[in-house]
Amino acid sequence: MIRLSEEHLQTIRTYAESTYPDECCGIILGYLASEGKIVVEVMPTENAWNTEAAAEFPGKRTTESKRRQYAIAPEIMLKTQKEARNRSLNIIAIFHSHPDHPAIPSECDRLYAWQGYSYIIVSVQNGKAGELQSWSLDDHHQFQAETIENII
Template sequence: MPLILPPNHFQKISTHAETAYPNECCGLILGRQNQQTKTVMEVWPAENAWQTEADEYWPEQKDFTEERRYAIPPELMLKAMKYGRERYLSIIGIYHSHPDHSAIPSEFDRTYAWPEYSYIILSVQKGKTIDFLCWSLDHNHQFQSEEIIKR
């Protein structure tokens, strides 16, 4: 399903990724979904809470740092859900960056992804966004490319 991404929201995501470099950035994408498209209405940059959340939720991953992993604080997810409900918006996706790596999902990304979300991944090389792709999980829990329409 195509994701309609207004240029101002793309710029906000890209700036967040470049500012966070060399660490991964992350954030929430709020919007609306119909039968044909998902439309981004708001972008919520998040603090990468990997170090805080890893010990509790992913002890087997604790050797990784914010340079290769991300976690969105659970309280931000709840806040976004409540905010969205009041405005007829939903969390339709999550974005994060891959510093000095491609915009292709990692195995970790796939393992912890939710099927109903779109995942924008930005490749940030030497502090500059050079590529961004959107992905969603299929029924076999494999990532499939999603078209991004910038308008």
């Protein structure tokens, strides 16, 4: 389970709408508790997907654009990880949007996902954020739906 406030959810939705028709992405900081992952901060990041980023991944992803792919620059991940550590937090989730597609992970999402993180996907249909779902990888590297609990 991942627990977010309405403000956190709104930040994700607003950012997803602002980047439409491209995918948005970002990092979510928080901590692990007995009741699940607790979100403290949602940090929108630039979608750094480009042909150079695509070259880092195997397969035929080099022709894909930001409309169907996202990447968070490695230096942003590292910087955010250090800042989180200094605040006694962790990166607990990654979010991104699916423009004009459902909030269901793609095969590419699965291939490049890291175990231990939640992956929040928001569907953006015709520029308007809609369905939002969270996913996490199981022991077989398959996505399983994760409950989102709204906290006040």
